[in-house]
Amino acid sequence: MAEKRTLDVALGTTGVDERGLPVTVPLGFEVPDAGAVEEAPEVGGEHMLLNMGPQHPATHGVLRLVVELDGEVVIRVIPHVGYLHSGFEKLGEYRHYNQIVPLTDRMDYLAPMANNVCLAMAAEKLMGIAITERCKVLRVIACEISRIISHLVWLGTTGIDIGAITPFLWMFQEREKFYNLQEAWTGARLTTSLTRVGGLMADIPDGFEDGLRATCRSLLGVMAEVDRVLTRNGVWVGRTQGIGVLTAEEATNMSMSGAMLRASGVDYDVRKDRPYLDYETYDFEVPIGEHGDVYDRYLVRFEEVLQSVRILDQALDRLPDGPINVADHRVILPPKHAAMTDMESMIHHFKQVMEGVPAPVGEAYFSLESPKGELGYYFVSDGTAKPVRWRVRPPAFINLSALSKMAQGHLLSDLIAINASVDIVMGEVDR
Amino acid sequence: MNPSADALERHFGSAIRRVTESCGDTIVYVELGRLREILAWLKDTPDQAYIYLVDVTAVEYREPERPLEVVYELFAFSRKVGLRVKAELPKDQPLEVDSMVPLWAGANWLEREVYDMFGITFRGHPDLRRILMWETYAEGYPLRKDFPLRGRFSRSEQVRQALNANPEAHYSLEELGIAESYQELPADMRGRLARGERGQIAEPKGGA
Numbered sequence: 001m002a003e004k005r006t007l008d009v010a011l012g013t014t015g016v017d018e019r020g021l022p023v024t025v026p027l028g029f030e031v032p033d034a035g036a037v038e039e040a041p042e043v044g045g046e047h048m049l050l051n052m053g054p055q056h057p058a059t060h061g062v063l064r065l066v067v068e069l070d071g072e073v074v075i076r077v078i079p080h081v082g083y084l085h086s087g088f089e090k091l092g093e094y095r096h097y098n099q100i101v102p103l104t105d106r107m108d109y110l111a112p113m114a115n116n117v118c119l120a121m122a123a124e125k126l127m128g129i130a131i132t133e134r135c136k137v138l139r140v141i142a143c144e145i146s147r148i149i150s151h152l153v154w155l156g157t158t159g160i161d162i163g164a165i166t167p168f169l170w171m172f173q174e175r176e177k178f179y180n181l182q183e184a185w186t187g188a189r190l191t192t193s194l195t196r197v198g199g200l201m202a203d204i205p206d207g208f209e210d211g212l213r214a215t216c217r218s219l220l221g222v223m224a225e226v227d228r229v230l231t232r233n234g235v236w237v238g239r240t241q242g243i244g245v246l247t248a249e250e251a252t253n254m255s256m257s258g259a260m261l262r263a264s265g266v267d268y269d270v271r272k273d274r275p276y277l278d279y280e281t282y283d284f285e286v287p288i289g290e291h292g293d294v295y296d297r298y299l300v301r302f303e304e305v306l307q308s309v310r311i312l313d314q315a316l317d318r319l320p321d322g323p324i325n326v327a328d329h330r331v332i333l334p335p336k337h338a339a340m341t342d343m344e345s346m347i348h349h350f351k352q353v354m355e356g357v358p359a360p361v362g363e364a365y366f367s368l369e370s371p372k373g374e375l376g377y378y379f380v381s382d383g384t385a386k387p388v389r390w391r392v393r394p395p396a397f398i399n400l401s402a403l404s405k406m407a408q409g410h411l412l413s414d415l416i417a418i419n420a421s422v423d424i425v426m427g428e429v430d431r
Numbered sequence: 432m433n434p435s436a437d438a439l440e441r442h443f444g445s446a447i448r449r450v451t452e453s454c455g456d457t458i459v460y461v462e463l464g465r466l467r468e469i470l471a472w473l474k475d476t477p478d479q480a481y482i483y484l485v486d487v488t489a490v491e492y493r494e495p496e497r498p499l500e501v502v503y504e505l506f507a508f509s510r511k512v513g514l515r516v517k518a519e520l521p522k523d524q525p526l527e528v529d530s531m532v533p534l535w536a537g538a539n540w541l542e543r544e545v546y547d548m549f550g551i552t553f554r555g556h557p558d559l560r561r562i563l564m565w566e567t568y569a570e571g572y573p574l575r576k577d578f579p580l581r582g583r584f585s586r587s588e589q590v591r592q593a594l595n596a597n598p599e600a601h602y603s604l605e606e607l608g609i610a611e612s613y614q615e616l617p618a619d620m621r622g623r624l625a626r627g628e629r630g631q632i633a634e635p636k637g638g639a
Contacts (some may be wrong), residue, residue, distance in 0.1 A: 087573060
């Protein structure tokens with residue numbers, strides 16, 4: 001047994017000692033006589049089992065944690081997931097590739113456009129389709145807007161979990177502007193369903209580019225303000241530094257990805273290490289942490305927002321004109337007027353709607369750097385228009401599996417900060 | 432083609448069943464019994480260095496006679512290449528494979544999910560419980576092809592089971608055994624806990 005601490009409470013009424021410090025008396029029981037040492041009551045011998053969630057505001061959705069506590073110290077955390085399980089992978093096996101797109105909206109619902117892009121890219125890898133230049137740049141814009149939106153929500157909610165309310169309001173105000181752009185582009189704020197295999201559902205509307213530039217400028221102003229409020233804030237630093245540490249070896253061994261891995265000092269970003277959408281031609285930095293604690297994860301995500309703004313600037317500068325969809329109408333629906341007037345287009349339209357687009361026999365794993373980490377879609381095809389297997393490599397699910405290890409030995413209140421730092425979204429964890 | 436495939440064939444010979452390529456990804460089919468040995472070699476050999484386990488999953492094909500496959504997606508940070516290792520599990524034999532948790536701690540939840548969804552048992556897994564479905568889920572393994580899309584039981588039967596669920600559906604046996612609550616458990620539950628049994632929980636009887 002560890003040695004017990006004596007609880008000393010300063011009572012104002014007992015006066016001060018000769019040094020001018022308040023006299024303290026032990027709380028609770030009489031000071032024992034010298035020689036007759038009474039046995040202290042046993043209070044720390046039993047561990048407490050605490051159930052947290054699934055309806056708990058700090059569990060970010062329907063996550064349930066069963067916590068074994070010794071006093072306030074976490075001995076063990078057993079997470080229970082699956083409350084939001086919707087069987088998306090099973091549903092995908094009964095759908096054409098394009099019909100899976102709406103399912104991906106509902107997984108990481110804080111970054112739906114990144115999920116849409118990943119699905120389209122995985123199906124295109126399977127079918128061997130090369131997309132147009134304009135589509136590539138627009139998908140980069142979609143991915144980076146998603147990253148910003150997701151990180152803004154993360155920063156706001158993590159602030160609330162640790163006790164800082166103000167950043168939440170600022171972050172949601174900024175997020176609203178990005179959501180307006182997203183709504184103007186896709187018609188939806190949450191369920192965007194932006195991509196199609198071989199292209200996009202819609203091109204960006206008029207005024208989108210100027211709106212995005214202006215929104216990025218105002219975001220940078222707010223981020224500078226958050227930086228002033230949080231980064232050197234004593235409470236913030238005290239609540240986050242040295243909490244939930246994962247070393248580089250541990251993080252790699254536990255298959256962490258995204259900010260969870262990079263905060264521990266491992267330089268792995270899918271955008272750099274398995275480039276897609278010509279990310280190798282963009283000029284941006286990948287922030288790497290040193291200590292692998294909650295504070296470093298905050299710094300990494302914070303810097304990622306700024307780098308995303310850089311990428312968005314470059315993408316808007318280079319955005320070429322041209323079609324957003326491939327010209328092959330066996331893959332992409334022909335325009336409505338053509339389908340109504342031209343026989344061949346009508347046949348393409350009919351076959352796509354009724355039979356779907358068949359993929360060749362084979363399999364493909366495609367991953368991209370989603371805001372949460374490495375998001376991978378794995379398709380196995382037997383030559384029909386519906387996949388045999390659609391597997392999602394869920395970054396939040398795998399990152400959450402490290403929670404037990406990170407929280408061991410910390411206080412219960414630190415468990416909240418650690419859980420927040422994982423950046424989970426239960427739609428993706430449970431799928 | 433990933434050069435690791437040649438290195439594997441040189442080093443393990445007939446344990447490498449076949450090597451294929453699909454959409455630019457190299458896929459190595461290996462003998463089921465030597466899977467852990469081969470993955471350990473891929474992880475620990477310096478010029479292979481697949482230290483990052485990206486994903487663990489399984490595939491069942493629509494043809495009922497085709498074996499199930501467990502799939503390990505690996506990545507080498509130092510060389511920036513990926514490799515997919517597969518092993519086939521014939522359906523007429525018990526669906527068992529060695530757990531990779533001793534090699535990668537990240538395999539823990541991933542293998543639990545494969546067990547939950549496909550019913551593949553991982554030998555040596557420290558905590559092989561259902562993860563997305565609840566622990567007393569009785570309908571089978573949802574991602575198997577013989578599992579109907581709408582589930583096996585009617586909505587009313589599912590509701591009845593949920594209302595009658597015993598505490599083990601909500602807490603794992605370990606959790607129930609923690610600290611002072613252990614002595615308050617029913618005797619049969621304590622017995623199962625002491626024997627380390629899992630997944631043999633009796634159905635609740637009668638209505639609510």
